[in-house]
Structure formats: C-alpha cells, structure tokens
Amino acid sequence: MADNNCDCWTFLKRGVCNSSSSTTHSANTIPRTSLVYDAATETRCLNASNRELFPPNEARLSSDNLDPPTSTKTKSPRQLLQFTFQELKSATGNFRPDSILGEGGFGYVFKGWIEENGTAPAKPGSGITVAVKSLKLDGLQGHREWVVEVAFLGQLHHPNLVKLIGYCIEEDHRLLVYEFMTRGSLENHLFRRTIPLPWSNRIKITLGAAKGLAFLHGGPEPVIYRDFKTSNILLDSEYNAKLSDFGLAKAGPQGDKTHVSTRVVGTYGYAAPEYVMTGHLTSKSDVYSFGVVLLEILTGRRSMDKKRPSGEQNLVTWARPYLADKRKLYQLVDPRLELNYSLKGVLKVSQLAYSCLHRDPKARPTMDEVVKVLSQLQDLNDLAILSHHSRLSQQGRRKKKPEGSKSTKDSPLNIGKHRKDEIKLQLCK
Numbered sequence: 001m002a003d004n005n006c007d008c009w010t011f012l013k014r015g016v017c018n019s020s021s022s023t024t025h026s027a028n029t030i031p032r033t034s035l036v037y038d039a040a041t042e043t044r045c046l047n048a049s050n051r052e053l054f055p056p057n058e059a060r061l062s063s064d065n066l067d068p069p070t071s072t073k074t075k076s077p078r079q080l081l082q083f084t085f086q087e088l089k090s091a092t093g094n095f096r097p098d099s100i101l102g103e104g105g106f107g108y109v110f111k112g113w114i115e116e117n118g119t120a121p122a123k124p125g126s127g128i129t130v131a132v133k134s135l136k137l138d139g140l141q142g143h144r145e146w147v148v149e150v151a152f153l154g155q156l157h158h159p160n161l162v163k164l165i166g167y168c169i170e171e172d173h174r175l176l177v178y179e180f181m182t183r184g185s186l187e188n189h190l191f192r193r194t195i196p197l198p199w200s201n202r203i204k205i206t207l208g209a210a211k212g213l214a215f216l217h218g219g220p221e222p223v224i225y226r227d228f229k230t231s232n233i234l235l236d237s238e239y240n241a242k243l244s245d246f247g248l249a250k251a252g253p254q255g256d257k258t259h260v261s262t263r264v265v266g267t268y269g270y271a272a273p274e275y276v277m278t279g280h281l282t283s284k285s286d287v288y289s290f291g292v293v294l295l296e297i298l299t300g301r302r303s304m305d306k307k308r309p310s311g312e313q314n315l316v317t318w319a320r321p322y323l324a325d326k327r328k329l330y331q332l333v334d335p336r337l338e339l340n341y342s343l344k345g346v347l348k349v350s351q352l353a354y355s356c357l358h359r360d361p362k363a364r365p366t367m368d369e370v371v372k373v374l375s376q377l378q379d380l381n382d383l384a385i386l387s388h389h390s391r392l393s394q395q396g397r398r399k400k401k402p403e404g405s406k407s408t409k410d411s412p413l414n415i416g417k418h419r420k421d422e423i424k425l426q427l428c429k
Contacts, residue, residue, distance in 0.1 A: 080154050081166030083119045085173045088112065088132050091121035095134065101184070104231075106145070106247065107136040111180065119166065130165060131181070135174035145247030146174045152223065152246040160212030162234055162244040181234035181242065186293075190230060191302060196336035200379075201239045202297045203345060207374040208241030209233050213290060214367035216249075217283040224250045224281055228289035229270045229303070230296055250281060269303030269314065274361055284361035290370065291356025295319050298349050300334030316357055323354040339385035345377045346384075 091112035092099050101109040110132045113122040122128070135146055153164035168175040183189070186205055189197045197205075209228075216223040226248040234244045248265050264271075264279050272288035275281055292303050295315050301308075303315045312318045322328045329350050333341060352373050358364045365373075 080150070080164065081119050081177070083166050083168040083175070083177060085168055085170045085175070087114075087119050087121055088168055088175055088177070091130070092132055093124070101131055104245075106245075107134045109133045112177075114165075114177070129180040131178045133176040133178065135176075143174060146176070148249055149176060149246045152249045156216070156219075156223065158212060158215045159240070160208045160215065160242050162242040178244070181244075182237040183235035183239065185231050186233040186235060186241070186297075187230035189235070190296060190300060196300070196334065199337060199341040199345065203349075203374065203377050204239055205233065205235065205241045206294065206297055206349075207371065207378070209243065209293070210290065210367055210371045210374055212241070212243040213286055214371050216243075217286065217367050221251060222283060224283055225286050225289075226250050226281065227266050227270075228286055228293065229267055230293055233293070269316075272361065273359070282361060283367070284364045287356050287364045287367060287370070288361070290367070291353045291364075292316060294349060294353040294356060295332075298334065298346070298353065299332050300336055320354075320357065323350050323357075339383070341384055342377070342380040343382050343384050345380050345382075348373060348377055 089095060091114050092110040093112075095108075095110055099111045101111050103109070112130050112132050113124055113127045114120065114130055115122045115127045135143075150164070150167055153161065154167075157163075162181065163179040165177045165179060167177065186209075213225060213228065216225055225243065225246070227245065228243075232243060232245045234242050236242070264276055266275075266289075270289045270292050272285040275285045275288075292315065295301070296303060299315065299319065301312075301315050301318075304313060305315070306313055319332055322332045326347070329346060332350065333346055352365075352370060355363075355365050356370070
C-alpha cells in the first residue's frame with residue numbers, strides 16, 4: 001500500500017499530468033454504453049495482431065495535453081541528473097551496435113557507464129552501469145511520451161519501479177538514463193531462453209510486479225500504467241521485478257469520476273476489452289493486463305501468437321475454459337516445467353487470473369488484493385513431481401510385482417497418462 005503522506009506524489013499535484021475532459025477516439029474505438037461484454041464481442045476485440053493499438057499517424061494525437069515537467073525548475077524529492085548528448089554518446093561508446101540492450105517503437109536502449117557522482121562518462125566496467133534510451137526523431141511515442149516518462153518516473157519512487165537517473169534534452173535529442181537491470185525483461189526469460197524460468201522465480205516476479213501496480217493505484221492521486229506486459233517487466237540480478245516504460249502512463253480518475261476518457265493505446269492481447277471499445281480507462285484496465293501476464297507466466301505462451309492454430313492464437317480466449325474447470329487446470333501449465341511447480345500455486349494463480357480477466361471490470365480484484373493472494377504462494381513445497389513420486393511409491397507397496405515381470409502401468413508408454421491423472425486428482429481436492 002502506498003504511503004499517502006509520501007512526498008514523491010507532490011509533483012503530480014501541480015497538474016503536470018492532468019488531462020482535458022474531452023475524448024478522442026481512434027478509428028478502432030467502438031463507443032459503448034456498458035462496460036460488460038459477452039464472449040463473442042470480447043473475442044472479436046482481442047483476436048487481432050500483436051501490434052500497438054494506435055495507428056502510426058495517431059501516435060502523437062491525443063487528448064492528453066501535457067506540459068513539460070518542471071522538476072528541473074522546482075524542488076523535487078529526488079533531483080534528476082541532466083546529461084549532455086556528448087556525455088551519453090561517450091558513455092555508450094558512440095552508441096555502438098554491440099551495446100544495444102533492446103529496441104522498441106521509441107528507439108534503441110544502449111548499455112553505458114557513468115561516474116558514480118555525476119554525469120561524466122566512465123570506462124566500460126567501471127563507475128555505474130546504466131541503460132540509455134534514445135528516442136527516434138520519428139518515434140511512435142514522440143516527445144509527449146518522453147515528457148510523461150520524466151514526469152512520472154522522475155517523481156514516483158518504489159522498489160518495484162525502475163529508477164530513472166536522468167535525462168538529456170538537447171536540440172532534437174531526447175534520451176533517458178535508467179538503472180541497469182542485469183537480467184533483462186521477463187519476456188526474454190519466458191519466451192526466448194532455452195532453460196525454462198523456475199516456478200519459484202515466476203511467483204517472485206509476479207509478486208514484485210503486482211506490488212509495483214498496487215503502489216501506482218494506491219496513491220492519493222492514482223496512476224494507471226496502461227501498458228502492463230512482459231516486455232515492460234525488468235529483472236535485477238536477484239529476479240526482483242521492476243516496471244519500466246511509463247510513456248503511456250495516465251493520471252487516474254479523481255473525486256466522483258469513475259473513469260478517465262482517453263485515446264486507446266497499448267498492445268493488443270494485453271489491453272482490457274472495455275478500454276479498447278470505449279476509451280474509458282480505470283485501474284481495473286491494468287488488472288486485466290495483469291491477468292494476461294499471469295496466464296503467460298503460467299502457460300509459457302504469448303498473449304498473441306499467430307504461429308499457433310486458429311483456436312489458440314489468443315491466449316485469453318484459449319485459456320478461459322480451462323481456468324473455469326479445476327479438472328483441466330493442469331493442461332495450462334508450461335510443459336517445460338516438467339512437474340516442477342506447486343500444485344497449490346497453480347490452483348491459486350489460475351483462480352487469480354480468472355478473476356483478473358473477468359468481463360465485468362467491477363468484479364476484478366484490486367491490485368492490493370492480488371498482492372495478498374500472491375504473498376501466500378512463496379516457498380510452497382507441494383511440488384507436483386514429489387506428489388507423483390509419492391503416489392508411485394504407494395502403488396509399489398500395495399502391489400508387489402512378481403520377479404521378472406513388469407507392470408504395464410509403469411511402462412514409458414503409460415507414465416505420461418498417470419502423471420496427468422494424478423495431477424488432475426490433486427487439483428480437484
């Protein structure tokens with residue numbers, strides 16, 4: 001829970017992040033009067049390509065009118081460093097290709113080094129390691145998103161939010177300097193590594209990301225993240241999760257307002273259907289996105305995957321029937337884990353994902369409630385593989401096999417079936 005007296009929220013009170021009350025809908029927005037939709041409508045909305053929700057020509061059009069942050073002119077809880085372009089050019093070795101950490105619609109992220117007490121560049125391997133995001137001149141996010149990033153990350157401080165160290169605004173150059181996250185993004189660990197991410201690490205990462213969202217939602221002036229996805233969850237050396245990329249963040253509704261009306265941005269497969277259809281944004285929009293990420297962590301599947309059969313391309317559409325049936329839950333688990341997961345953990349995560357993905361936004365849990373559930377799932381030792389071995393031992397004691405004979409039940413052809421039957425029984429208890 002955020003501390004309402006924490007002065008890191010004071011910057012937002014100056015009105016930097018307030019939006020106008022007018023609503024600008026994209027071409028893909030369908031105005032509706034209700035925020036609850038049937039399965040068919042939701043499926044039509046979600047079954048789209050995995051791309052940004054807004055067309056390129058709408059990237060810089062918005063009702064979210066913002067002024068540049070004033071943190072360099074007024075006192076703030078933590079003063080950001082202001083770098084020159086030449087300093088960051090030297091810190092990254094002239095932005096050399098082999099220092100690239102990643103790429104997005106905004107531009108490239110480079111690895112660099114700076115001195116500990118200042119903005120001066122340091123030799124590789126010395127000083128402080130940083131990540132330098134360089135905005136493309138024609139980037140989709142544009143200057144507006146750069147301003148939002150500085151305004152939010154420069155003022156909101158939490159262990160599960162990536163730390164913004166400083167920025168550069170010089171002529172046409174727009175750069176941001178962050179703390180370096182050793183293990184990269186959750187997306188890389190789930191989908192691009194040959195070694196599967198252990199179940200215990202998945203729970204730890206999920207809990208950390210949930211705490212980050214809960215902090216944003218729980219402040220005196222709530223912030224809606226609006227782009228929660230695996231590629232925006234970064235990991236340090238201990239697999240602590242931190243939310244990054246606040247270019248689409250939005251100040252939440254205040255007073256008696258139930259939602260914020262805004263342009264529709266984000267990524268298909270993660271965005272809540274009611275937000276895509278109406279442009280009405282609430283904290284429960286983030287909760288839906290969190291549910292999608294929970295499914296990705298549980299299944300090892302991407303939210304949108306056009307390489308899969310037609311009925312399995314959208315993860316939410318494919319997984320929802322399994323989430324609603326305890327007897328089928330085991331079929332969702334990432335097969336690469338090979339029974340190295342908690343039976344209770346799978347059950348609770350599946351139930352939590354089902355709640356977060358509820359078609360009625362009001363029926364979804366708050367992120368504080370999500371944190372409470374996930375906090376109980378750490379260090380569980382009821383691994384499926386241990387249960388499987390225990391069951392096999394019990395079967396062996398009940399029925400001794402004659403010498404020279406071999407039970408067909410324990411043959412390699414049948415062991416997979418027994419494992420599934422056993423897991424099904426465990427989850428149904």
